[in-house]
Amino acid sequence: MPVCNFFLQGRCRYGDKCWNEHPAGGGGGGGGGGGYNSNNSYNSPAQQQPRGGGFGNRVWVNPSQQKGSYIQPSSFSSHGTEEWGGGGGGGGGGGENDWGRGGGGGRRDNVSFSAPNRFSTLGTPSTFERGGGGQQVETIQMDMDIWESSGQWGFSCYSSFKTPLSGFTDLSPEELRLEYLSRSASGEVQIYVNAIKELINQWRSRVQELKVMNPATRTALLAEINNPAPQASSSDFGSATVFGSATDGMESKGFGAPAPAASNTFSFAAPSGGFGSLAAPGFGSALAAPTQPPSGFGSSIAAAPNAASFSFAAPSTNKPAATSGFGSASGFNFTSTQNAGGGGFGSGFGRVEGLGSSGFGKTASPPAAGVGSAGGASNSLFSHESNTTPEELNQFKAKRFTLGQIPLKPPPVDLLVV
Amino acid sequence: MSLFGATSGFGSSGDRCLGNDVEVTSPPDDSISCLAFSPPLHLCFQILIMGSSFTLLPKQMHTGPVLDVCWSDDGSKVFTASCDKTAKMWDLNSNQAMQIAQHEGPIKAIHWIKDFSVSSLQFWDTRSPNPMMSLQMPERCYCADVVYPMAVVATAERGLIVYQLENQPSEFRRIDSPLKHQHRCVAIFKDKQNKPTGFALGSIEGRVAIHYINPPNPAKDNFTFKCHRSNGTNTATPQDIYAVNAISFHPVHGTLATVGSDGRFSFWDKDARTKLKTSEQLDQPITACCFNSNGNIFAYASSYDWSKGHEYYNPQKKNYIFLRNAAEELKPRNKKW
Numbered sequence: 001m002p003v004c005n006f007f008l009q010g011r012c013r014y015g016d017k018c019w020n021e022h023p024a025g026g027g028g029g030g031g032g033g034g035g036y037n038s039n040n041s042y043n044s045p046a047q048q049q050p051r052g053g054g055f056g057n058r059v060w061v062n063p064s065q066q067k068g069s070y071i072q073p074s075s076f077s078s079h080g081t082e083e084w085g086g087g088g089g090g091g092g093g094g095g096e097n098d099w100g101r102g103g104g105g106g107r108r109d110n111v112s113f114s115a116p117n118r119f120s121t122l123g124t125p126s127t128f129e130r131g132g133g134g135q136q137v138e139t140i141q142m143d144m145d146i147w148e149s150s151g152q153w154g155f156s157c158y159s160s161f162k163t164p165l166s167g168f169t170d171l172s173p174e175e176l177r178l179e180y181l182s183r184s185a186s187g188e189v190q191i192y193v194n195a196i197k198e199l200i201n202q203w204r205s206r207v208q209e210l211k212v213m214n215p216a217t218r219t220a221l222l223a224e225i226n227n228p229a230p231q232a233s234s235s236d237f238g239s240a241t242v243f244g245s246a247t248d249g250m251e252s253k254g255f256g257a258p259a260p261a262a263s264n265t266f267s268f269a270a271p272s273g274g275f276g277s278l279a280a281p282g283f284g285s286a287l288a289a290p291t292q293p294p295s296g297f298g299s300s301i302a303a304a305p306n307a308a309s310f311s312f313a314a315p316s317t318n319k320p321a322a323t324s325g326f327g328s329a330s331g332f333n334f335t336s337t338q339n340a341g342g343g344g345f346g347s348g349f350g351r352v353e354g355l356g357s358s359g360f361g362k363t364a365s366p367p368a369a370g371v372g373s374a375g376g377a378s379n380s381l382f383s384h385e386s387n388t389t390p391e392e393l394n395q396f397k398a399k400r401f402t403l404g405q406i407p408l409k410p411p412p413v414d415l416l417v418v
Numbered sequence: 419m420s421l422f423g424a425t426s427g428f429g430s431s432g433d434r435c436l437g438n439d440v441e442v443t444s445p446p447d448d449s450i451s452c453l454a455f456s457p458p459l460h461l462c463f464q465i466l467i468m469g470s471s472f473t474l475l476p477k478q479m480h481t482g483p484v485l486d487v488c489w490s491d492d493g494s495k496v497f498t499a500s501c502d503k504t505a506k507m508w509d510l511n512s513n514q515a516m517q518i519a520q521h522e523g524p525i526k527a528i529h530w531i532k533d534f535s536v537s538s539l540q541f542w543d544t545r546s547p548n549p550m551m552s553l554q555m556p557e558r559c560y561c562a563d564v565v566y567p568m569a570v571v572a573t574a575e576r577g578l579i580v581y582q583l584e585n586q587p588s589e590f591r592r593i594d595s596p597l598k599h600q601h602r603c604v605a606i607f608k609d610k611q612n613k614p615t616g617f618a619l620g621s622i623e624g625r626v627a628i629h630y631i632n633p634p635n636p637a638k639d640n641f642t643f644k645c646h647r648s649n650g651t652n653t654a655t656p657q658d659i660y661a662v663n664a665i666s667f668h669p670v671h672g673t674l675a676t677v678g679s680d681g682r683f684s685f686w687d688k689d690a691r692t693k694l695k696t697s698e699q700l701d702q703p704i705t706a707c708c709f710n711s712n713g714n715i716f717a718y719a720s721s722y723d724w725s726k727g728h729e730y731y732n733p734q735k736k737n738y739i740f741l742r743n744a745a746e747e748l749k750p751r752n753k754k755w
Contacts, residue, residue: 156600157599159576159595172574172600173723
């Protein structure tokens, strides 16, 4: 919900009936996307507004439709509440609230959204302070769903809001094809095939994980989003930027420098596999540095400091999820791949072979390789008592949640009364 | 001048194919990665990707797949950029090829600007063996476009850099990508005064973003649209999403054409924000497209773009290049506002 500007000035005439948020202490307001028009005058060329962007409609947009400031609403398909989603309930700080009701209501009667449910954000497990978080996570889930079912190219980085999400490698078809060519020239096609399969698996499981969004992933994700790391693309690669900023107990310091990247790369390409860019010493390293393919399991932040290679290049030095707070589930997944990875190429990825298909299709079933998120779900449904702070415990124990203090974690098992 | 096939020349009178588009006779044996029309003469030139034996070029020019090609201003020289890390200049008059650039990695894009030829961000004077200037890019370059004095490079990890090329070329701005997925192609467009004013960026996710460099109203002027999806605008049912392989702007009208992995091409008017036309579906993805200098001919190439991995790679499948009369279909619509 956007913060009421008038309240901040001390002159909100609706008082408790106001549909905007009156923050305690007059401050607050969530983070939110930037880049909106702040047309503060009602006379802005409004006939363009609905086509050009739903920005004026922010107040009433169903928060679950928010897509962040990124996707400008497309006018090519004039349908679709998704396209309107330029603004959002949760995120908003300040500024545009003059649209609120006053003139905005009058002119915006073409807004066909359901009656503004001010409390709809309560439905999503996020607090008001971090109201944006809930919608963002849902956006990601939706995107994952679409990605998986649409048959689009899987080897792509992904980002919803400025920060690229970890766990996705960026590979272009040309790079793959080049690789294939050079492999087939030297007769090692099978290696290529295996590598691709492995990559596909990782991608699949990461997508699954984000789709299913168990609380561990969710928290990890929110941490990543809210501590925006400098884009990996702007860093010299190999630096821990994407992960370095994520707070909780991550040990990715070992990430270090291009040095590991340059040497022990990936057997995918000859040492100079990068494409065109002057900065890219090698294929594998380019891939590995910003994103962590092997760490797609469990928590995304459990990025092992394995800058150098994919999991099948060399027995990787992945530390299983340093962030043990996210349950041992992730550790479990890790080690199982470890073994497979450690075996090196062509050593029979038994499970992988079992998958059979070429992988780019629309198979809906999660990979049978045992690294799916199914494994992760088991012990992270409830938090442990020790993991919850006293405030959260109080919230759980209270009869109702207090706005602004709703915990992000699930309650401990024993607090549940069935 | 015959440019392709070991045998014949320009097949404009070749066999008709589906939909009244003229098919170029004796197309290359392998996937086509780029097409370029020469400036003054309306010759179409295509390059093979893959394979070190090029039946297309009279000599074996490159030892690795060729990824990009461009013409010089006067149409007498052709520059090719290849995965064997070199760029070569082929003088058509004398039929000689000369290496002009050396990179550390495969070269993905090459463009001619006035007296310099830019290749993947090294600026070369064709006369000297050393680069005039090198600019570091943070990531692998996936696509680039140059319209003097602006150059745009889209890199891996959703990077987007704009360079200004006057005097000493330098980085002008790094832009946050308006798209969520991997960048695939980029094309610069010009405003009414023929100055480059923005670019169109295509991704693997069936989406193109139109982005102006200095728009009066960024939130309204920049937008994205979905394309190359199987279901059109109906987002209720799951749709197939295809990558946008190439974007090309009509030199006269300012409308654009996109070609995708779904084997279709589409024409769009970005000012009226409408789609002008979508083609029938070809059985192979369309990998490259370009307009000739006066905008009458639209050429597009149909071959496998590796979008489904190696399993679908069928070397026996024939590749096509089609030419289409583009004079009428790309006229812009009347503006809606």
